[in-house]
Amino acid sequence: MADPSSYRPKPGQIPDSPGVYRFRDEHGRVIYVGKAKSLRQRLSSYFQDLAGLHPRTRTMVTTAASVEWTVVATEVEALQLEYSWIKEYDPRFNVKYRDDKSYPYLAVTLNEEFPRVQVMRGAKKKGVRYFGPYAHAWAIRETVDLMLRVFPVRTCSAGVFKRSAQIGRPCLLGYIGKCSAPCVGRVTPEEHRELAEEFCDFMAGRTGAYLRRLERRMQEAAEEMEYEKAARLRDDIGALRRAMEKNAVVLADATDADLIAVAEDELEAAVQIFHVRGGRVRGQRGWVTDKVEAVDTAGLVEHALQQLYGEEQGDAVPKEVLVPALPDPVEPVAEWLTARRGSRVDLRIPQRGDKKDLMATVQRNAQQALALHKTKRASDLTTRSRALEEIAEALGLDSAPLRVECFDISHLQGQDVVASMVVFEDGLARKSEYRRFQIKGRVGDTQIWHGEGQDDVRSMHEVVSRRFRRYLRESQKTGEWTVEEAAETGEPEEDTAGPRDDNGRPKRFAYPPQLVVVDGGRPQVQAARRALDELGIADVAVCGLAKRLEEVWLPDEEDPVVLPRTSEGLYLLQRVRDEAHRFAIAYQRGKRTRTMKASPLDAVPGLGDSRKQALLKHFGSVKKLRAATVEQICEVPGVGRKTALAVAAALAESAPPAPAVNMATGEILDESEG
Numbered sequence: 001m002a003d004p005s006s007y008r009p010k011p012g013q014i015p016d017s018p019g020v021y022r023f024r025d026e027h028g029r030v031i032y033v034g035k036a037k038s039l040r041q042r043l044s045s046y047f048q049d050l051a052g053l054h055p056r057t058r059t060m061v062t063t064a065a066s067v068e069w070t071v072v073a074t075e076v077e078a079l080q081l082e083y084s085w086i087k088e089y090d091p092r093f094n095v096k097y098r099d100d101k102s103y104p105y106l107a108v109t110l111n112e113e114f115p116r117v118q119v120m121r122g123a124k125k126k127g128v129r130y131f132g133p134y135a136h137a138w139a140i141r142e143t144v145d146l147m148l149r150v151f152p153v154r155t156c157s158a159g160v161f162k163r164s165a166q167i168g169r170p171c172l173l174g175y176i177g178k179c180s181a182p183c184v185g186r187v188t189p190e191e192h193r194e195l196a197e198e199f200c201d202f203m204a205g206r207t208g209a210y211l212r213r214l215e216r217r218m219q220e221a222a223e224e225m226e227y228e229k230a231a232r233l234r235d236d237i238g239a240l241r242r243a244m245e246k247n248a249v250v251l252a253d254a255t256d257a258d259l260i261a262v263a264e265d266e267l268e269a270a271v272q273i274f275h276v277r278g279g280r281v282r283g284q285r286g287w288v289t290d291k292v293e294a295v296d297t298a299g300l301v302e303h304a305l306q307q308l309y310g311e312e313q314g315d316a317v318p319k320e321v322l323v324p325a326l327p328d329p330v331e332p333v334a335e336w337l338t339a340r341r342g343s344r345v346d347l348r349i350p351q352r353g354d355k356k357d358l359m360a361t362v363q364r365n366a367q368q369a370l371a372l373h374k375t376k377r378a379s380d381l382t383t384r385s386r387a388l389e390e391i392a393e394a395l396g397l398d399s400a401p402l403r404v405e406c407f408d409i410s411h412l413q414g415q416d417v418v419a420s421m422v423v424f425e426d427g428l429a430r431k432s433e434y435r436r437f438q439i440k441g442r443v444g445d446t447q448i449w450h451g452e453g454q455d456d457v458r459s460m461h462e463v464v465s466r467r468f469r470r471y472l473r474e475s476q477k478t479g480e481w482t483v484e485e486a487a488e489t490g491e492p493e494e495d496t497a498g499p500r501d502d503n504g505r506p507k508r509f510a511y512p513p514q515l516v517v518v519d520g521g522r523p524q525v526q527a528a529r530r531a532l533d534e535l536g537i538a539d540v541a542v543c544g545l546a547k548r549l550e551e552v553w554l555p556d557e558e559d560p561v562v563l564p565r566t567s568e569g570l571y572l573l574q575r576v577r578d579e580a581h582r583f584a585i586a587y588q589r590g591k592r593t594r595t596m597k598a599s600p601l602d603a604v605p606g607l608g609d610s611r612k613q614a615l616l617k618h619f620g621s622v623k624k625l626r627a628a629t630v631e632q633i634c635e636v637p638g639v640g641r642k643t644a645l646a647v648a649a650a651l652a653e654s655a656p657p658a659p660a661v662n663m664a665t666g667e668i669l670d671e672s673e674g
Contacts, residue, residue: 004061008047014040019071020081022089023064030089032060035078037329039069055551056291056565060093075332076339083306095269095289095303106131106140108153108200113189114161114182115196117144117153124311131203131282148178150214150236151199154192155179204277204315211237255279257320258308259350259359262300263366266550267291267565267574270370271304274362277318286369290566302327309340317341322350322359374575383568384427390569391515394552394561397541401515402426406576407467407528408519409439409459410584416591419463420584423513424576436587437463457527460518464531471512472535512540519577521546522553522560529555545577603650604643611638615647626651 019039023032036042046053046061053061072078086094107120111127119137124130144155154161156171156179164170164183174181182192202210214237221230259274268290275283287304295303301323309317317340326349327333337345350356388400404424411417423433439459516532518524525544532540543561544553550570551560563570600622601612618636619625625633625647633644 004047004050004064007064007066009043009067014043014069015071016040017071018073018075018078019069020078020085021067021069022085022091023060023093024066024068025063026065030085030091031064032091032093033082033085033089035075035082037075037078039071043067043069055562056093059562059564063093075329076335079306079332079336083310086306087310095291095295095300104137104140106144106203108196110193110196110200114154114192117148117155117196117199129200130316131200145178146239147199147202148173149239151195151202152178152180153196153199154182156183203282255320255355256318257322257355258318259322259355259362260301260304260308260324261359261362261366262297262304262324263363263370264291264297264300265370265574265578266547267571268370268373269300270366270373271300272362272366272369273304273308274358274365275318276358284365286365288369288373296325298325298327301325302333305333305337309337313340314342317345319344320346320348322348322355324349324359324363384572387427387568387572390563390567391573394563394569395515395541395543395554397514399514401513401541403511403513404515404517404576405467405513406517406519406580407460407463408577408580408584409456409463410581410588411439411459412588416588417459418584418588418591419459420580420587421463421467422576422580422583424572424579427572429579434583435467436583437466438591439463456520457523460520460524461527461531464516464518464528465535468512468532468535468537468540472537512537514541516540516542517573517576517580518542518544519547519580520544520553521551522555525553525555543573545573547577550574600651600653601647603653604646607643607647611636611643614638622651 016038018035018037020033020035021039021043022030025031034042046057046067050058050062070081072081090096104119104121105124107118108129108131109116109118109127110129111125119140120128120130148155152173155173156164160171161183164174164181168184170179170181170184170186173179174184174186180187180192180195182189187195198210214233218230218233218237221227221233255276256278257276259276261272263270263272268288271287271289273285274281275285287307289300289303305321305323305327317337319341321337326347330347334345334347337347350359385400388402391397392400402425406422406424408420409417410420417439419437419439421435421437423430425433439462516528518528521544525542528544529542532538532542542555545551546553546560550565551562552570552573553560563573601607601615614636615625615633616622619628628648630641630644630648633639633647634641639647
């Protein structure tokens with residue numbers, strides 16, 4: 001690991017102007033490329049105290065052995081040069097998008113003498129016009145089949161084309177009118193190219209003018225009593241309309257736009273792009289990336305724009321690009337897009353109307369793509385095995401932790417405190433083993449804390465103690481652990497999300513894990529370790545995963561273990577932690593909903609939802625409403641004295657201890673008066 005001060009440029013060497021910089025490792029390989037409005041300010045930020053750097057940035061500067069830069073005239077030039085160098089050097093610490101699946105395109109090979117329409121995948125080729133991408137190849141073939149009767153462009157392979165030219169006989173498509181048969185000279189190369197260009201214009205969204213032209217020709221043929229020609233043109237119009245109907249109309253104003261949405265977590269990001277041409281969704285594609293460098297949503301958008309339009313020119317860049325966050329600064333990126341299109345490109349965030357609604361749809365697709373990517377990644381056996389081995393190595397375990405249990409605490413401002421336990425075996429979730437707990441502030445006969453403040457550290461100590469005390473008892477018994485036994489020993493009953501036995505009791509905590517993961521930093525880890533030590537359990541490892549920087553904490557270590565951002569082990573720990581968090585949140589929300597439904601106001605006859613809400617809005621809480629007098633309750637619009645007396649009585653009955661109400665005067669009496 002290199003010391004950044006060993007290759008830090010001397011003061012005054014770095015120019016205060018726009019430019020692009022490259023970090024190289026000890027072997028001379030470029031590991032990071034970046035751009036800056038001011039090279040001096042940007043590069044100086046890398047050579048500060050390592051403790052103040054983001055973990056990913058810290059890893060990059062300690063891997064590098066040298067830095068160099070190139071000065072340019074404007075920020076737009078810096079953007080162009082950065083894109084070129086990223087494509088050339090493929091730096092390991094830059095964001096690199098990869099397609100989340102192989103998308104097929106509809107391609108027209110305008111670089112050939114007789115252009116061909118075909119389905120293509122993979123890297124784009126120069127001189128080929130692409131449309132899409134599409135979700136399925138069959139969707140392209142259906143569209144092409146409808147359009148070939150109007151634009152009979154060649155679709156055959158080079159071998160079939162040469163064979164037909166040699167024998168002087170076209171293929172089947174030439175006989176049925178779905179190919180103009182340039183192979184046998186039915187049309188000239190110029191006429192065939194004109195057909196191909198009209199096909200491209202129609203696919204690019206310029207449909208209205210062409211349809212109107214066909215309708216005019218159909219009417220002229222009918223007026224001249226050329227009914228067969230008019231019928232053929234009518235069928236052509238119908239075929240083109242059916243082809244257009246395959247793309248949903250999403251924007252009524254025939255907008256040409258690309259919509260980009262981002263879904264991300266601490267380790268990965270998914271980008272979805274909808275290509276809208278002529279108000280219709282003409283294509284969709286998606287990318288995923290590991291967040292190797294420290295980058296926010298605006299940075300991800302900027303990288304996506306570079307990859308999407310870095311090699312595009314002209315109409316391939318739309319008039320409007322809608323994004324969830326604008327790059328900072330936005331002006332150079334907008335100028336760069338404008339230069340690539342040749343006319344103004346509007347780069348903005350949609351605020352209202354149909355475009356904002358469509359952006360929400362693209363965002364949902366991005367979230368689903370990220371979830372699907374995580375599922376596929378987690379289901380791979382080799383990847384799971386490598387993840388478990390990396391965890392064992394990082395934590396110093398003797399073997400891979402085949403059973404991992406993770407605990408998380410959830411509450412709402414200290415109320416309705418709950419905990420969750422999720423189980424992963426061999427890197428996969430074992431949902432039948434999940435458990436959930438109500439935190440009560442007591443373990444056995446010992447009161448852990450007093451007061452209203454229930455903090456996560458003490459809650460973590462309680463839930464780990466309860467889980468492993470249950471395990472110890474069950475490992476010494478052959479019978480079931482009953483609720484009565486729990487009551488005798490002061491052990492709270494655990495709720496379960498998994499199956500129960502024939503008597504309705506939760507299944508036993510039969511198996512101990514090799515690793516306990518807690519959601520939190522060193523305090524939570526130490527609380528879990530202390531709980532295990534108090535029970536005499538020494539063969540279960542404990543670690544914690546802190547959300548802020550995704551650091552792994554051990555009980556006896558002052559500093560965290562920092563796993564590489566691309567580590568499969570870190571990815572698995574994050575999945576386990578996120579699943580525990582999701583399970584805890586779901587339980588806590590369910591309890592909160594049941595608590596809200598069981599309001600003491602429900603017992604008041606004739607009190608509807610509107611007046612309940614009015615009362616709670618006026619007083620702020622049930623507690624303040626309970627302390628109010630009948631006269632104060634009557635001040636709420638729509639609440640009369642009779643209703644106010646009923647409300648006061650209902651709240652008084654539900655209060656511990658229940659205060660007395662003087663029904664004659666309507667006053668709520670103190671306990672001493674009652």
